[in-house]
Amino acid sequence: MSLISAALRCRPPALSFTSLLARQFHAGQPLLARKGKEKKIPVLSKKQLAAKAKKKAAKAKKSIYDSEHMTLLDAINVLRAVEVASPNSTYELVVKTALGKGSTIPKGRYSLPREAKKASGDKILVFAEGRAAEEARQAGADIVGGPELADGVANGRHQATLFLCTPDLIRAITPKLGRVLGPRGLMPSERRGTVTDDVGGYIRKLKGTTEWKGDKAGTIRAPIAKLDFPVEDVIKNVKYFMTLVKRATGNIRDAQAEREKGGGPRPVIPITKVVLSSRQGPGIRISDV
Amino acid sequence: MARRPKFIPTASRLSKVLEELRRAPRPYLNNVTSLKLTMAFRNDHFGARHFVKEELPRIQYTNPAMQIDVVKKPKAKNELWKPEMVLQLRDGTTQTLDLEGKWSSAILEELMDIGGGSAWARWKRERLAAGLPVVEVPQAKKVEPKAAKWSGEQKKGKNAEPELVLDPTKTGAAAVLP
Structure with a gap:
């Protein structure tokens, strides 16, 4: 009890007086003086960055x-x-x-x-039906078949080093084989030219x-x-x-x-x-x- | 963390190979167009084999246009045939050297005497004048037996431990313990 009463007695008489004396860190004189002089980190352009990298490379120790x-x-x-x-x-x-x-x-x-x-020649697997399948067989494909082959490929029964597909079947096989062949870089794609109507021509071009x-x-x-x-x-x-x-x-x-x-x-x-x-x-x- | 020891680069593999290929005397064989060497595939004809390993690369490097064939034939213990080298000379003649029982240095000297020309003659003169062998004879690498090295060190040490006396009738730790 006595402690609290002592603290009360020590309270400063007027609040307004203390606020005048108090140093406020966000507005102190040294800080205000420093304001506006902060160093700006320069943002380098691409050209400057390239020059910097070049300088650094020139300085680096060579074998x-x-x-x-x-x-x-x-x-x-x-x-x-x-x-x-x-x-x-x-x-x-x-x-x-x-x-x-x-x-x-x-x-x-x-x-x-x-x-x-x-x-050692590629082992070629072709997804094709009808006439395209016949052509692929003639050109020398090892395994030719429709979307029913996809399961065999996924479980490893049909192993091949090159996969081709006709455009009308690619939609059917993608959901099953995308995860299997994609990471191995073997998935047929239009960009690489392995999804094509002219499967026979593609195989003939690869020979040798x-x-x-x-x-x-x-x-x-x-x-x-x-x-x-x-x-x-x-x-x-x-x-x-x-x-x-x-x-x-x-x-x-x-x-x-x-x-x-x-x-x-x-x-x-x-x-x-x-x-x-x-x-x-x-x-x-x-x-x- | 311990500091990584400083990496001191050593001579590259290529520079070592080149040093060996360019070692003196350079075997210029101006009079020889092709060379065919026949020897056992293994277990025999050691001089010829050493020649193929140590000298033939130098000969090929110095004479890039020369046709060199090495025939390694399987040879059973009871078969008796000698290693030989057939030289095709520039004047169209062929010459056959018997390599049986010869060291690689002797084979090189014999070959260079036939096809070396004036450069080889000069080298030979210089070496003989200096009192050196014409071709350095290969030396066996000195291998110190490990056991001898150990005992030598022990003897040198001032406060060497007393030598262990093993009881031959016992095995394992029992042979050492009292």
Whole structure:
């Protein structure tokens, strides 16, 4: 009791007097003086951001192995020397690309001027009925059938590496197979040309070609030649493959194809390095492809 | 957290391979157009095999236009045939070298004597004048037996533990314990 009464006695006599003396933090003199002088964080334009990134990249430490380049011919000579006693081994080409956010993984089909490795043909499954089914069978499809195949595909009874479909059946199979084939990148789609009326023509076009495809990180690997090929054949194969990759990544513009497809220019995926190696040989960065 | 040790980059694989391929003497074989070497697939003809592993890549690297074939034939224990090297010379003649019982260095020297030309003759003169072997003879890697290394260290140590005396009649910990 005594405590409370003491506190009451200590209360200041007039409220208005205290409010005059009190320091209010939101309106103190130092704060008011500082107002208007706050540093603004500059918002950089895209161009400025790019310049900043460039400066940062120039400052970053470089790997000491970055300077180890060779011309294609020199690299082939080194690998041929290392593999002198194993003429049956294979040259492997590795192309690294810098995939940006949201850029699609480059892929395509190729048939080298001189085949390095016997292609194990695709196993083709076609959803088609009537005349289209007959055509597909003639062109060399392995499994042909209607929407009743979808269950077999979903449970793994029908295994294939390529799926084609006619436009009138795609609606029937999508709900069943979208989740199965979609993640594997095998779902037929109009954009990729695997939903088509001319299934036979598509299969015929594929004959004798193999698919190349970058992995998740954007690295493309391909067997490019055998060690016992003459040097000119190896060079021809490498040049051919590199033009394909450059075209697919947008490093070589194909004006006519772009016009046909429509839409704006696709973003370029830069190629960061090209490495040639063999089974036992060292990986050699190529400077002139 | 412990600090990560600083990464000290070592020589790249490519630079090591190149160093080996470009080692002196460079085996220029101007008089030889093709070379065919036949040897056992395994368990025999060790000199020829060593030659294929150590010297043949250098020969191919120095003479990119030369046609080199290595034939590795399966050979049973009771079969008796010798490893050989057939050389096609620029003047159209062929020459066959018997590689039986020869070291890789001897094979290289013999080959270079046939096809090496003036550059090889100069190299040979220089080496002989300097009192060095024409081709370095391959040395076996020295491998220190592990047990010997251990006992040596123990002897060197000032307060080395007394050597264990094992009781041969007992096994496991019982052999050591009193």
